[in-house]
Amino acid sequence: MKEFALVFQGTAFTSRSTKEIEILKDYLFCINEDGMIEKLVSPESAEYEEIIKQYEFKDSFHRLEKGQYLLPGFVDLHVHAPQWAQSGTALDLPLYDWLNTYTFPIESKFSDIEFAEKVYDDLVRTLLANGTTTVLYFATVHKEASILLAEICAKQGQRGLVGKVVMDNVDQCPPDYRDKDTETALKETEEFIIAVKDLAKSTKQGVYPVVTPRFIPSCTDEALEGLGRLAAKYDTHIQSHCSESDWEHEYVIDRFNKHDAFALNDFGLLQDKSIMAHCTFLADDDAELFAETGTAISHCPISNVFFSNGVLPVAHLHSKGVDIGLGTDISGGFSPSLFDNARQAVISSRMLEEGVDPKLPKETRGVPSSRITMNEAFYLATAGGGDALSLPIGKIEENFAWDVQIIDTLIPSAKLPLFNERLDEVFEKIMYLSRPENIREVWVQGNLVHKRN
Incomplete structure (x- = not known):
């Protein structure tokens, strides 16, 4: 299997069109050395568990915690x-x-x-x-x-x-x-x-x-x-x-x-x-x-x-x-x-x-x-x-740059009022209620550029 520079596991929100949101639930996001998204792997894919097994104990593997979600930068x-x-x-x-x-x-x-x-x-x-x-x-x-x-x-x-x-x-x-x-x-x-x-x-x-x-x-x-x-x-x-x-x-x-x-x-x-x-x-x-x-x-x-x-x-x-x-x-x-x-x-x-x-x-x-x-x-x-x-940015999609923000909805100082909502409702609450404290990490072209302790 090809080596990836980074592998993230979690749920992401990205635009499918000007009006529609795509929800990538529990996906794997495989990033190459150039900081580009090389592969999106759904939980239903045959290689999903194989990639987790290969990367989960490596420093390059990042599993989002409960209450965390990915948005494009x-x-x-x-x-x-x-x-x-x-x-x-x-x-x-x-x-x-x-x-x-x-x-x-x-x-x-x-x-x-x-x-x-x-x-x-x-x-x-x-x-x-x-x-x-x-x-x-x-x-x-x-x-x-x-x-x-x-x-x-x-x-x-x-x-x-x-x-x-x-x-x-x-x-x-x-x-x-x-x-x-x-x-x-x-x-x-x-x-x-x-x-x-x-x-x-x-x-x-x-x-x-x-x-x-x-x-x-x-x-x-x-x-x-x-x-x-x-x-x-x-x-x-x-x-x-x-x-x-x-x-x-x-x-x-x-x-x-x-x-x-x-x-x-x-x-x-x-x-x-x-x-x-x-x-x-x-x-x-x-x-x-x-x-x-x-x-x-x-x-x-x-x-x-x-x-x-x-x-x-x-x-x-x-x-x-x-x-x-x-x-x-x-x-x-x-x-x-x-x-x-x-x-x-x-x-x-x-x-x-x-x-x-x-x-x-x-x-x-x-x-x-x-x-x-x-x-x-x-x-x-x-x-x-x-x-x-005219740049390959702004989407969590293959062949786009790994420019993302990790949103933490459970951070004590800025906890979002989430009570078993559907994921599309979680997205809406993130967009209306997030504060800078909720942005735990920011990545640009596969590099970590901001981390909130």
Whole structure:
């Protein structure tokens, strides 16, 4: 029998589709040296007992304890890494004022490498402890600090997709926080891409450079065009914000006489490895362009409550064929937990369907067929994120990375109220009630990266 690097025995929950959960009860999960799932073995399989007999007394064998369950590691599609320093504060202003009053001054401090290292190290540890195994990061305009974030992800074992932010539009960016000029922004972006690709050669779980125009208001046409060329030259992921708020959406219409989606596409920034945050104000033709180009949406439900002036119509956009994943949007979203954001995704969808103004008749108060279930929110946090990034992550399935979190429902400080429920009900309680204390272990690409004593 072939040797495996790791064998786990236990019950796992994973997405079968956008709406269905698959329960793998008492399975064996066989992991190879590369940290990939090579084989799933059900208890009914002829080789089940044979594998247990071969591995059960080896250090590589891990049997889950009573009350423990496996979930895929979460995929966070939108984190402003420097904003971890202000997370949980300064959520009192509209987006434009918030950026200029609080956020840009914080981000400008990341020219100080020691400060950057302190914040980034703490952020990556925090996200891993919250079960997040892959993160799509905005860094800052500073090349050195952006490379440092990728290095910290590599060191701590998190799969990090990191972007050096481009902000060269003097009309929209503060004088003390922007790229020196367009030529410098593009030159440093290319140097950043090369440095991270070199780092990736020695990083098992992968780190990736991401072309990152902050959003259209912060960038000149020349920068947007140059970034599209760089993304094509190096085959990188692309991230930005799109149709996020009334202000940002209307700014782009005034500047280009078209929506963000079509403006970004004109610059070569919409493609199969593009992820656009928020997208609250996408029109149907915008959504069709996303589906046609393979561009995905990062849905940030907590942040949207504060800054996006609306609720993303997840169900409608899925019906249009648009890929959607979940993001915390630290620090526009105050919580680093995708558990919290999955819950808010469900809540927001119910509010969109039922409406929020009690003065209106119930027949016209909301948007019909907008609600999503927790199964769908779980998909967004896991498989949806993997699909958005075009990476084999987010599912407990053969040929996918062994990125998992082990949830302990019986831990005394955070015991879940379970009383002989069916496994599908156990899953639902895990998703609605789990706290960070319930996440006992986190594995990325077959390596243990977090363990709670």
